Amino acid sequence: MNVMFCGFGGQGIVLAGVILGKAAVFDGLNAAQAASYGSEARGSACRSEVIISKGQIVYPHIERADILGVMSQQGYDLFQEKLKEDGILFYDDSIVQVKDEVPFEQVGIPATELAIKEFDKRIVANIIFLGAVVGRTEIVSMEALEKAVRDNVPEKFLEVNLRALEIGLKMG
Amino acid sequence: MKYTTETIPSALKPGDYFMMGDEASAEGAVAAGCRFFAGYPITPTSELMVHIVKRFEEVGGKFIQMEDEIGSVGAMVGASWAGGKVMTATSGPGLSLMMENIGYAAMTETPMVIVDIQRAGPSTGQATRPGSGDILQVKYGSHGDYEIIALSPWSVQEMYDLTIEAFNLAEAYRAPVFLLADEGVGHLRENFTVKGEVEVYHRPKAKGLPPFDTGDEDMIPPMPAFGEGEKLLITGSTHDEWGYRKTQVSAVHDRLVKRLVNKIRVNAGKIHRWEAHFIEDIEYLVVAYGISARAALKTVMDLRKEGIKIGLWRPITIWPFPEEALKEAAEGVKAVIVPEMNHGQLVREVERHLSVPVHPIAQVDGEIMRPETIDIRYLILDI
Amino acid sequence: MNHPLEKYLRMEVFPSPFCSGCGHGILLSAVLRAIDGLGYSMDDMLFVSGIGCAAWIPSPHFAADTLHTTHGRAVAFATGAKLQNPNLKVMVISGDGDIAAIGGNHLIHAARRNIDLTVICANNSVYGMTGGQLAPTTPLECFTSTSPSGNTEPPFDLCKLVEGAGAGYVARFTVAHIHMLIKSIKAALEYEGFSFIEAVSPCPTQFGRMNAVPSPVDLINMLKKDFVSMAKYNKMPLEERGSLKPIGEFVKPDVRKSKAG
Numbered sequence: 001m002n003v004m005f006c007g008f009g010g011q012g013i014v015l016a017g018v019i020l021g022k023a024a025v026f027d028g029l030n031a032a033q034a035a036s037y038g039s040e041a042r043g044s045a046c047r048s049e050v051i052i053s054k055g056q057i058v059y060p061h062i063e064r065a066d067i068l069g070v071m072s073q074q075g076y077d078l079f080q081e082k083l084k085e086d087g088i089l090f091y092d093d094s095i096v097q098v099k100d101e102v103p104f105e106q107v108g109i110p111a112t113e114l115a116i117k118e119f120d121k122r123i124v125a126n127i128i129f130l131g132a133v134v135g136r137t138e139i140v141s142m143e144a145l146e147k148a149v150r151d152n153v154p155e156k157f158l159e160v161n162l163r164a165l166e167i168g169l170k171m172g
Numbered sequence: 173m174k175y176t177t178e179t180i181p182s183a184l185k186p187g188d189y190f191m192m193g194d195e196a197s198a199e200g201a202v203a204a205g206c207r208f209f210a211g212y213p214i215t216p217t218s219e220l221m222v223h224i225v226k227r228f229e230e231v232g233g234k235f236i237q238m239e240d241e242i243g244s245v246g247a248m249v250g251a252s253w254a255g256g257k258v259m260t261a262t263s264g265p266g267l268s269l270m271m272e273n274i275g276y277a278a279m280t281e282t283p284m285v286i287v288d289i290q291r292a293g294p295s296t297g298q299a300t301r302p303g304s305g306d307i308l309q310v311k312y313g314s315h316g317d318y319e320i321i322a323l324s325p326w327s328v329q330e331m332y333d334l335t336i337e338a339f340n341l342a343e344a345y346r347a348p349v350f351l352l353a354d355e356g357v358g359h360l361r362e363n364f365t366v367k368g369e370v371e372v373y374h375r376p377k378a379k380g381l382p383p384f385d386t387g388d389e390d391m392i393p394p395m396p397a398f399g400e401g402e403k404l405l406i407t408g409s410t411h412d413e414w415g416y417r418k419t420q421v422s423a424v425h426d427r428l429v430k431r432l433v434n435k436i437r438v439n440a441g442k443i444h445r446w447e448a449h450f451i452e453d454i455e456y457l458v459v460a461y462g463i464s465a466r467a468a469l470k471t472v473m474d475l476r477k478e479g480i481k482i483g484l485w486r487p488i489t490i491w492p493f494p495e496e497a498l499k500e501a502a503e504g505v506k507a508v509i510v511p512e513m514n515h516g517q518l519v520r521e522v523e524r525h526l527s528v529p530v531h532p533i534a535q536v537d538g539e540i541m542r543p544e545t546i547d548i549r550y551l552i553l554d555i
Numbered sequence: 556m557n558h559p560l561e562k563y564l565r566m567e568v569f570p571s572p573f574c575s576g577c578g579h580g581i582l583l584s585a586v587l588r589a590i591d592g593l594g595y596s597m598d599d600m601l602f603v604s605g606i607g608c609a610a611w612i613p614s615p616h617f618a619a620d621t622l623h624t625t626h627g628r629a630v631a632f633a634t635g636a637k638l639q640n641p642n643l644k645v646m647v648i649s650g651d652g653d654i655a656a657i658g659g660n661h662l663i664h665a666a667r668r669n670i671d672l673t674v675i676c677a678n679n680s681v682y683g684m685t686g687g688q689l690a691p692t693t694p695l696e697c698f699t700s701t702s703p704s705g706n707t708e709p710p711f712d713l714c715k716l717v718e719g720a721g722a723g724y725v726a727r728f729t730v731a732h733i734h735m736l737i738k739s740i741k742a743a744l745e746y747e748g749f750s751f752i753e754a755v756s757p758c759p760t761q762f763g764r765m766n767a768v769p770s771p772v773d774l775i776n777m778l779k780k781d782f783v784s785m786a787k788y789n790k791m792p793l794e795e796r797g798s799l800k801p802i803g804e805f806v807k808p809d810v811r812k813s814k815a816g
């Protein structure tokens with residue numbers, strides 16, 4: 001299962017991939033996650049790839065994705081060609097405008113909008129988004145995902161993130 | 173003189189972990205008993221330093237962020253002779269600065285581990301992008317003749333395992349050992365398994381014996397530490413078995429340089445590690461290492477589905493190069509293909525040992541080696 | 556009768572390689588007399604040096620652990636050894652070119668860290684071993700093989716440099732002021748932190764010859780004339796100071812503390 005997240009630096013795109021990969025390992029699967037971003041830590045295009053597999057992962061980069069999650073318009077425009085025809089595209093509908101004429105399914109998630117409305121924290125949009133993707137596709141178990149969030153989020157922000165995750169999971 | 177071995181419980185709880193390659197290497201160092209790290213920040217390697225600082229705070233270790241990479245290796249030499257298992261981590265631009273004292277470490281037979289997470293060069297190049305342009309530099313980068321050991325990991329698991337091995341080899345052969353990784357593996361996150369116990373080597377020790385040549389067949393002299401009353405004389409100048417400078421004596425220089433080179437060469441058989449995939453009854457052989465080998469394995473598997481008889485041979489030890497194993501793997505093939513994220517470095521070594529046609533594939537665009545780069549169908553039609 | 560300092564030396568390496576009249580022989584004995592006076596055991600000492608004539612003061616002469624490193628890097632090597640084994644008493648002895656030119660960066664950072672090392676910089680204002688080239692300590696207008704018409708670059712004041720970088724003990728003495736120098740080396744060794752001594756040591760072979768003072772005796776007399784006590788120097792009107800330089804302990808542990816407080 002190949003999952004690709006795209007967005008801007010600072011949105012927590014890489015972290016979403018890391019949490020998903022870790023959750024897969026908690027489920028007893030193999031996982032590989034690789035990120036690519038501009039040399040500035042914030043504000044530029046960034047991408048996080050996750051491969052989840054029962055068997056050995058030979059090449060740890062994605063050629064075609066089964067799931068594409070985009071949280072930026074540029075991510076949508078640039079990377080939709082990487083999505084398999086029977087894949088699913090998730091997009092943050094508070095940020096991304098999608099085209100109608102595409103072969104794959106498109107699912108809008110108001111992640112950023114909800115993050116601001118519910119928590120006044122744009123930064124948790126990634127967790128809502130990730131929750132929705134997993135809620136819909138069940139690529140990892142809910143328990144593993146929650147454990148992975150606990151593992152990767154500082155104590156101080158844990159509660160907010162767990163609530164964000166719950167909102168996402170329900171939406172998916 | 174032979175090193176001693178010890179089996180110790182692993183520093184991490186045994187089990188499966190999901191970490192970045194840089195971090196797994198830091199874990200390997202801690203597991204191998206490294207408790208001294210001197211370094212300088214650099215992309216794409218800083219994550220290793222940040223992780224080892226955190227772990228040293230838990231397990232007790234000495235960390236110093238030096239003023240530059242020259243100083244880092246200098247401090248490592250001092251700490252190694254003070255009895256520590258020492259490490260640094262860098263990338264191309266830092267490696268270039270380190271070369272001065274790496275030569276010193278080779279000359280004074282100082283065990284140390286240098287992790288090089290290669291990025292696209294030359295010069296500052298592409299800081300965040302992978303490359304493997306340091307293959308020849310790690311071996312030939314400092315002036316004069318000496319041998320080092322370099323290991324090439326292709327997975328996060330190997331970032332952990334080979335770091336442990338790098339420490340063991342450094343202790344066993346009293347030489348600088350490189351974990352010669354690339355950004356593709358250094359920044360990759362994967363699951364890896366930590367076993368309950370780790371076998372670690374300790375440098376040979378003896379009182380009252382010359383620390384720079386005992387005349388032993390294995391050519392590895394014992395290494396006392398500062399403060400043990402051995403009145404050590406350590407110098408990067410030509411020296412006799414006790415460390416006395418003999419810069420004007422041809423025979424001493426000749427014996428020293430030959431031993432520095434030969435202590436690795438005669439033991440090469442014990443150091444060599446490689447891996448072969450699908451090499452029975454093949455017509456074509458891909459030779460690849462690091463992250464490129466994973467792209468190569470993908471290509472090989474795809475081409476084999478199409479009936480092309482092709483296999484992969486992966487040197488894990490880059491230096492000393494496992495030429496005998498390569499010759500065996502390439503026995504009777506029509507051609508050998510060497511994809512690299514540089515403009516053709518290890519391919520020279522491959523060519524040197526084989527008499528079949530060897531085709532380099534250079535991918536120097538700062539991207540991770542792509543399987544399609546290695547798609548050699550065009551080549552097969554040509555041959 | 557054996558010389559009282561013999562037990563600190565590897566007698567088999569003598570005579571020393573220094574030119575006759577070189578100040579480094581005096582500095583060598585000053586270091587050992589300080590260690591002797593403090594009653595330190597050579598087994599607890601580590602001497603680190605770089606490249607150049609002064610780097611040969613400890614290596615191979617001293618019967619202790621010695622680390623003769625690459626050019627300019629002695630302080631970095633010493634830092635690693637001290638950090639790994641804090642029980643070692645670590646002293647760096649090297650020249651001005653080694654410590655202040657190529658090794659300047661390591662020097663100021665070690666001073667900033669105030670790591671427990673004693674650095675003795677044997678300052679002869681020139682590169683002796685390589686043939687008398689210009690050093691960052693060569694006084695203005697002096698002749699060297701790479702400043703044949705006289706030096707136009709102002710030299711470093713090493714003591715001010717190291718003080719500015721944060722060293723806890725900073726002093727300058729010359730080999731012509733041997734008792735003060737020995738006392739200073741003792742104080743530096745006893746200080747737990749970064750201590751620095753600029754030990755002015757003449758080089759008759761390169762510096763003396765090129766600057767028309769080839770006689771060692773003249774050079775020593777010159778040191779006595781050119782270097783005045785800090786107290787005297789500070790009281791002098793500026794116009795009288797001319798090319799005179801102060802000697803003394805510029806930073807002492809208690810002084811620094813009171814400054815910081």
Ligand code: SF4
Nearest residue numbers: 573574577608683758
């Ligand atoms: S060249 Fe100068 S510094 Fe070197 S040994 Fe001779 S007199 Fe001393």
